[in-house]
Amino acid sequence: MADIKTRNHVWLHVVLISFTVLAIYPVLWVLALSFSGQQSVGLIDLPKDPSFLERFRGILPVPAHWSVKNFTEVWTEQDFGRWMWNSLVVSLMTTALGVFLACTAAYAFSRFRFPGRNVGMLMFLISQMFPGTLMLIPLFIIIVKWMGLGNTYVGLVIVYATTAIPFCVWMLKGYFDTIPYDIEESAIIDGASRLTIFLRIILPLAKPAIAITALFSFMTAWNEFILASIFMESEANYTAPVGLRFFVGGFTSQWGYFAAGSVIVSLPVVALFLQLQKYLISGLTAGSVK
Amino acid sequence: MNFAEHLKRSAVLGLAISILITLALSTWMFRAEESDLRLQHRQRLAVMHANALALAVANTNVEETGKRVSDIQKLDPRIESVIIVGGMQLVASTRAEDAAPRQLGREEKALFDLSDQIRTARETNRGEDVVRKKTVQIEEKTIGHIVVTVPYLSDGQFAGILQMKFNTTGPDVSGADIFSPAPDSYTLPALLFLAALLAGSLFRMSTERKVDFTKLLALGVFLLIALFFQQQRLERLERTVTQANQAIAANYLAAAQQYDRLGYLALPRDNSSVNLWDTDHYQRPLGLIAADGSVSAKTQAAYFDKRSGFLKRILGAIDLLGAAVLLMFLYGYAARTFAALKEHADAYTYVAPAMIGMLVLVFFPFAYGITLSFTDTTLFNEFLPFQDRLIGWANFKAILGDVNLYERTAGGIIWNYQNFYWTLLVTVAWTISNVTIGVTVGFLLAMALNTEGLRGKAIYRVLLILPWAIPNYITALVWRGMFHPQFGVINQVLQMFGMQPVAWFDGVFSSFFTGVATNGWLSFPFMMVVILGALQSIPKDMYEAAEVEGADRWQRLRYITLPLLRPTLIPAIVLSVVWTFNMFNIIFLVSGGEPGGANEILITKAYKIAFENYQYAYAAAYSTVIFMILLVYGIFQTRITKATESF
Numbered sequence: 059m060a061d062i063k064t065r066n067h068v069w070l071h072v073v074l075i076s077f078t079v080l081a082i083y084p085v086l087w088v089l090a091l092s093f094s095g096q097q098s099v100g101l102i103d104l105p106k107d108p109s110f111l112e113r114f115r116g117i118l119p120v121p122a123h124w125s126v127k128n129f130t131e132v133w134t135e136q137d138f139g140r141w142m143w144n145s146l147v148v149s150l151m152t153t154a155l156g157v158f159l160a161c162t163a164a165y166a167f168s169r170f171r172f173p174g175r176n177v178g179m180l181m182f183l184i185s186q187m188f189p190g191t192l193m194l195i196p197l198f199i200i201i202v203k204w205m206g207l208g209n210t211y212v213g214l215v216i217v218y219a220t221t222a223i224p225f226c227v228w229m230l231k232g233y234f235d236t237i238p239y240d241i242e243e244s245a246i247i248d249g250a251s252r253l254t255i256f257l258r259i260i261l262p263l264a265k266p267a268i269a270i271t272a273l274f275s276f277m278t279a280w281n282e283f284i285l286a287s288i289f290m291e292s293e294a295n296y297t298a299p300v301g302l303r304f305f306v307g308g309f310t311s312q313w314g315y316f317a318a319g320s321v322i323v324s325l326p327v328v329a330l331f332l333q334l335q336k337y338l339i340s341g342l343t344a345g346s347v348k
Numbered sequence: 349m350n351f352a353e354h355l356k357r358s359a360v361l362g363l364a365i366s367i368l369i370t371l372a373l374s375t376w377m378f379r380a381e382e383s384d385l386r387l388q389h390r391q392r393l394a395v396m397h398a399n400a401l402a403l404a405v406a407n408t409n410v411e412e413t414g415k416r417v418s419d420i421q422k423l424d425p426r427i428e429s430v431i432i433v434g435g436m437q438l439v440a441s442t443r444a445e446d447a448a449p450r451q452l453g454r455e456e457k458a459l460f461d462l463s464d465q466i467r468t469a470r471e472t473n474r475g476e477d478v479v480r481k482k483t484v485q486i487e488e489k490t491i492g493h494i495v496v497t498v499p500y501l502s503d504g505q506f507a508g509i510l511q512m513k514f515n516t517t518g519p520d521v522s523g524a525d526i527f528s529p530a531p532d533s534y535t536l537p538a539l540l541f542l543a544a545l546l547a548g549s550l551f552r553m554s555t556e557r558k559v560d561f562t563k564l565l566a567l568g569v570f571l572l573i574a575l576f577f578q579q580q581r582l583e584r585l586e587r588t589v590t591q592a593n594q595a596i597a598a599n600y601l602a603a604a605q606q607y608d609r610l611g612y613l614a615l616p617r618d619n620s621s622v623n624l625w626d627t628d629h630y631q632r633p634l635g636l637i638a639a640d641g642s643v644s645a646k647t648q649a650a651y652f653d654k655r656s657g658f659l660k661r662i663l664g665a666i667d668l669l670g671a672a673v674l675l676m677f678l679y680g681y682a683a684r685t686f687a688a689l690k691e692h693a694d695a696y697t698y699v700a701p702a703m704i705g706m707l708v709l710v711f712f713p714f715a716y717g718i719t720l721s722f723t724d725t726t727l728f729n730e731f732l733p734f735q736d737r738l739i740g741w742a743n744f745k746a747i748l749g750d751v752n753l754y755e756r757t758a759g760g761i762i763w764n765y766q767n768f769y770w771t772l773l774v775t776v777a778w779t780i781s782n783v784t785i786g787v788t789v790g791f792l793l794a795m796a797l798n799t800e801g802l803r804g805k806a807i808y809r810v811l812l813i814l815p816w817a818i819p820n821y822i823t824a825l826v827w828r829g830m831f832h833p834q835f836g837v838i839n840q841v842l843q844m845f846g847m848q849p850v851a852w853f854d855g856v857f858s859s860f861f862t863g864v865a866t867n868g869w870l871s872f873p874f875m876m877v878v879i880l881g882a883l884q885s886i887p888k889d890m891y892e893a894a895e896v897e898g899a900d901r902w903q904r905l906r907y908i909t910l911p912l913l914r915p916t917l918i919p920a921i922v923l924s925v926v927w928t929f930n931m932f933n934i935i936f937l938v939s940g941g942e943p944g945g946a947n948e949i950l951i952t953k954a955y956k957i958a959f960e961n962y963q964y965a966y967a968a969a970y971s972t973v974i975f976m977i978l979l980v981y982g983i984f985q986t987r988i989t990k991a992t993e994s995f
Contacts, residue, residue, distance in 0.1 A: 067803075070796050077793060078811045084826050084869070085814055087837065091829075100835035113844040117837050163702035170695030173688045178699060185710045187978055189930060191954040192971030195964050196713035196720065220709040223702050252694050281819040284932060288959060299821050303937065306825055313829055320822045331817035332810065335877070 086119035091317035095125025099313045128318035138319050140294060141301035145323075148214050148286075148297060149279040155219040156275035157268060160226035165256055167227065168234035169242070179231075182224040190284065198288055209295045214286060218279045226271045233267035234260065273330060280327065298323050355559060355678070359566045360545065362677025367541070370574045370670035374663060378581045381659055382588065384733040389592045391486050391732070392626070392634075393599060394494040394514035397427060398484075400603055400625045402500035402510045404612040405432065405440075410449050414440040416612055423606050426515050428493075432500065433459050434508030463509045466499050470506055473630065482629040485728060492517035498631070540576075544569040563678050570674050571667070578663050585659075586652050593636055593643055600625060601641040629729075629736070658735060721969035727962035743969035765946040768973075775929065775949040778863065782928045783921060785868040790875025797876075798883045809880075816873035824937035827866040831938070853942040860939075860947050867934045871927075875920065882916035883909070922985045926978065950974050 090101055102122040104112060132138040166172075167179055197217060207213030237260065245255050261268065283299040290296050296304065302323065305316040401420055405413045413432060421427045421442045432439040433452065438459075441448040452460055462485065469481035485497040497511045544565060600623070607613040621639040628634055636651055637643055676682045689696065721744070723737040747768045755762045763770060793812060797805055815823065830837045831852045839849035852858045886909065894904050932951050935941060941948035941956070948956065951974060958967030 067799070067801070070799055070802060071804075074793070074796055074808050074812075077789070078808060080869070081812050081815050081873075084823070084830065085818070087830065088822075088826055098835060099829045099832045100840075110844055113840055117840045117844070159702040159705055162698045166695045166698035170692060170698070172692035172695040175695075178703065181711070182706070185706065185714075187975075187982060188710070188714050189951060189954075189971055189974045189978060190932065191951045191958070192717045192968065192975055193710070193713050194955065195958050195968050195971070196716040197709070198958075199720075199964070200709075200713060200716070216705070217709060220705045223706060227702065256698075281821070283821045284936075284955070299819070302822065303825065306829065307937070316825065316829075320826070324818050324822060327819060328814070328817040332813075335813065335817075 083119065088317045088320055090119040090121045091313055092128050092321045093124055093126065094121035094314060094317075095123060095127035096121075097312045097314040099311065128314040129322075132315045132318045132322075136305075136315055137293060137296070138298075138301060138315070138322075141296045141298045142322070144211070144290075144295060145280060145298040148211050148218070149276045151211060151215040152218040152222070152279035153272050153275045155215060156222045156226060156278075157272050159219060159223055160230055160271055160275075161261065161264075161268065162256075163223070164227045164230035164234055165260060168231045169239075179228075182227055186224055194284065194288065197285070202289060208289050209292055213289050214279070214297075217285060217289075218282060219275065222275045222278045226274060229274075230264065230267055230271055233264055237263050270334070273334065277327060277330070280323075355562055358677045358680070358683060359562050362674045362682065363541070363544070363566050363570055365677070366570055366670040366674035367573055369673055370570075370666055371577055373666045373669070374574070374578055374581065377659060377662055377666070378585065381585060384735060385585075385588065385592065387488075387733045388736065389596070390492065390516040391488070391494060391496075392596060393516060394496045394512065395484055395486070395498070395627060395629075396596065396600065396625045397424070397514060397603065398496040398498045398510060398512040399627055399631070400607065401430060401512065402498045403624060404607060405510070406501045406507070407503060410439055414448060416610075418442050419610055420606070420612070424603070426518060428513040428515050430510065430512045431459075432508060432510050433463050435463075436460065437508075439508060459509075459511070462497060462511075466497065466509055467506050470499060482729065483631050484627070484629040486629070486732065487728070540569055540573055566674060566678060567671065570670060574667050574670060578667075582656065582660075585656065589652050589655070590648055593648060596626065597637045597641050597643050600637055604641065629732075655735070658738070717968045718972055720965050721972045723965045725965040727964070737965070743966050744973070746966070747969060747973055763946070765944055765948075768970075770946075771948055771950055771953050774860070774947060778860070778935075778949050779925055779928045781864050782867045782871060782931075783924055785864065786871040786875045786924060787917070787921060789868070789872040790877075790879050793872070793876045794879035794883055797880055813873040813877060815870045816877075818870075820870055821933045821937060823870050824866055824934050827862065827869070828938045831862045853939050856943065856946045859942050862939050863935050863947065866938050867928065867931060870934075871924065874924065878916060878920045879913065882913050886912050918988065922988070925985075926981070929978070929981075950977075 087101075091099075094101060100116065101119070102116055104116050108116070167175060201213045201217065202208035205213070241259055241263075242255050245259060250258075281299065282297075283303070286297045287300045287303070290300060293304070298319070302316055302319050305312045305319065401417065404420065405416050408416065417430050417432065417440045421430050427442075429442045431441040431443070431446065431448070436452050438446060438448045438450050438452055438456070466483055466485065469483050472481045473483065483499055487495040487497075489495075492515065494514045494516060495511060496514060497509050499506055499508070500510045501507055547565065603625075604613065622633045622635070623637050623639045624633055626634050626637050636647055673682075676685075722740060723734070724739045724742070725737050729737065750767060751769065752764055753767050753769050754764060765771075796802070797808060797812075831839075833839060833849065833851045833853070836852075838852075843849055850858055852862050890908055891904055894908055899907070929949075930951055931949070932955065935947065935949050935952045936955070939947050941952055945953070945956075950970070954967050954970040954974065957963050957970055
């Protein structure tokens with residue numbers, strides 16, 4: 059019996075290890091490329107008629123020469139620093155605006171019973187069903203053509219913040235609902251105004267949920283690619299995603315810069331994700347587990 | 349205050365507010381209509397002059413063309429410049445620095461493209477014997493400065509294009525400013541309103557009859573005022589249209605005389621022939637001005653009826669809205685709404701910012717997108733009046749009605765990759781294969797990770813969810829690099845085992861595979877984590893009990909694991925179907941829909957229609973169809989979820 063079990067585990071390990079290799083190979087490949095100091099998509103130059111071993115060396119995610127040249131040059135010689143700055147400003151502004159809008163709305167949905175409450179919450183849900191491209195064209199016409207906000211931070215920020223609202227409101231409302239109402243009642247008896255209660259009691263108590271909301275808004279803006287590529291036409295206003303595509307899409311292929319940039323852009327996001335994934339998953343499956 | 353007093357008060361208030369709303373909305377509509385009319389008027393003028401010159405230079409040689417163009421341009425100060433392009437040649441130009449005739453330069457490729465586009469449009473219209481593509485192109489980037497492009501012919505064949513810069517900001521030939529409106533008369537509406545107030549206070553009746561009477565009176569007064577006002581404005585609009593038409597006729601006559609004097613006039617000017625100068629954007633004669641310059645009242649009236657049909661329908665809707673507002677007041681709904689607003693002022697204040705944001709940037713664009721899908725708006729005609737762009741269901745007919753999915757030729761079947769149903773097919777295949785891969789791999793790995801006593805679980809888990817953590821546009825670009833036909837890692841592996849390298853993006857199936865591989869890679873961790881969570885929540889004693897009862901592994905999987913996974917798995921699948929269906933980044937960034945758009949999914953296709961072909965309206969219609977599909981799926985999915993809940 060014990061013998062069978064160990065053998066099973068060996069097979070399990072074989073399966074798991076092969077999938078793990080598949081899962082991390084592209085990541086290692088980008089890392090190797092970013093430290094290779096070169097721009098081509100192949101890691102090493104293969105001889106004319108390569109042998110099996112030489113080809114195997116070619117696919118190993120290890121650069122031929124280690125170098126941080128790509129990292130330094132992407133900052134100094136390319137516009138990447140500027141694009142990162144654009145992304146950072148847009149994401150931070152989106153976070154601030156998104157959190158403000160989501161907190162106030164979620165507070166009202168959680169604490170007040172008013173006519174139109176259910177309709178409003180339903181509207182938020184339905185809006186999640188609108189396909190991106192259907193919104194893309196009108197938003198392009200409204201923001202860029204009518205309001206003239208193409209190539210500006212503001213145009214992107216207001217669109218990002220509003221698209222993030224429904225998810226944030228639903229999440230925050232759920233958290234606000236768990237804060238006992240007694241605290242507010244006693245504050246009202248003590249003569250506190252609604253605003254005071256909201257600012258002094260509810261918001262501090264909801265800090266963890268607000269942090270998640272802020273992160274979600276930030277990541278929405280940080281990883282968004284399509285709207286940014288349409289709104290930001292001039293190279294100086296690119297956000298990091300648009301810039302990264304600029305390195306390898308279309309006419310140029312500077313894979314080294316792309317890899318270095320990708321590593322810089324992904325590191326914070328991946329770290330945060332790995333930290334927060336359990337909350338995300340519990341949020342996603344909350345509806346299904348009874 | 350008794351009930352009757354109350355009613356009287358809300359009747360007066362309701363009457364005032366509903367009239368205000370109706371008059372304001374109607375005025376807004378008329379303003380919009382007038383500015384549309386103004387736009388149409390000046391563009392019609394420009395088109396007329398361009399047509400005239402195009403007819404004058406048809407069938408002439410190069411020198412004569414140059415001479416005629418410059419002669420006419422000198423006579424009319426509104427014509428700022430004219431160029432004529434035929435094939436790769438700049439045939440004539442009134443700008444000295446152009447030094448026509450000469451070859452087109454590299455930076456003038458746009459002109460060549462425009463000429464080609466208009467030629468194709470003409471041929472399409474001829475070939476299909478319907479008028480579908482506009483052959484007159486208008487650009488008005490600054491108000492009043494119009495650039496018109498029309499085709500010109502030689503021996504009845506398309507010879508090239510004539511582009512005229514026409515300035516309508518100066519004084520008109522006919523002199524008068526037809527669009528300076530006379531002040532509106534509000535006397536009658538105001539008198540009626542006062543009369544109603546008076547009548548209301550004078551009547552002394554039994555309370556019950558009074559109630560009905562008050563309601564009826566209020567409604568009657570409202571309708572009278574609204575209809576009177578709208579009729580008045582409609583008449584004014586008709587006067588404006590007539591005057592505008594007469595102004596065009598005057599322009600026509602003046603220009604025709606000049607052409608006549610120079611001997612360039614290419615059309616007869618008798619009463620029976622058609623006026624070929626004054627056309628719509630398909631170069632069909634409008635028929636509003638006869639060739640001798642006379643204007644017929646009958647055709648005018650018919651034209652105005654046709655033109656104002658849309659407006660009248662909107663005005664009707666506005667009247668209905670006003671009446672509804674009034675009824676709300678009369679039956680007390682308004683009072684209740686105000687009370688609610690007042691009572692819940694706090695709540696509404698807190699909701700307002702987010703709600704306004706959503707209305708302006710989510711719901712309005714949505715409605716605007718749907719409206720857009722009923723027009724033929726492109727980058728090139730967005731300057732046109734809205735009514736001229738309205739084409740009804742044509743976009744939807746073109747998308748859904750085009751069933752030429754493939755062609756049978758001698759060499760076999762050729763698929764039409766631009767067809768909607770092909771793209772739909774690809775999207776469905778894309779969604780099904782991705783979700784299947786995600787669920788299968790996720791399930792396998794989750795089962796493996798759920799094995800008791802397995803070493804290194806935590807490490808496996810973290811490494812296996814890594815693909816989910818990386819921004820998906822980066823993943824897509826990385827895989828694009830790995831599929832590189834010459835240096836890509838995947839072809840290296842193939843060659844390592846003695847196989848031929850594959851040109852991944854050149855074949856329909858291999859290109860489809862690149863997308864599926866990439867998306868499979870980034871989507872299995874989600875499924876794995878969800879299933880793992882569900883597996884861990886299944887109580888161990890259930891398996892033990894089953895084992896005691898003699899159930900083998902397969903039976904335990906079939907009768908315990910799968911049924912208990914169901915409530916978690918179904919919502920996760922439902923969710924990932926929508927995600928995959930809308931997965932723009934992977935297709936767009938990995939294969940870009942290659943080869944020849946064969947691997948486009950619906951939303952990348954819509955994007956390309958909008959931002960590579962600049963057919964905004966067509967793309968909006970395309971997206972509306974996508975929305976409908978998702979909506980049907982949404983309804984269907986709620987049914988499924990409900991069905992599984994009852995298990």
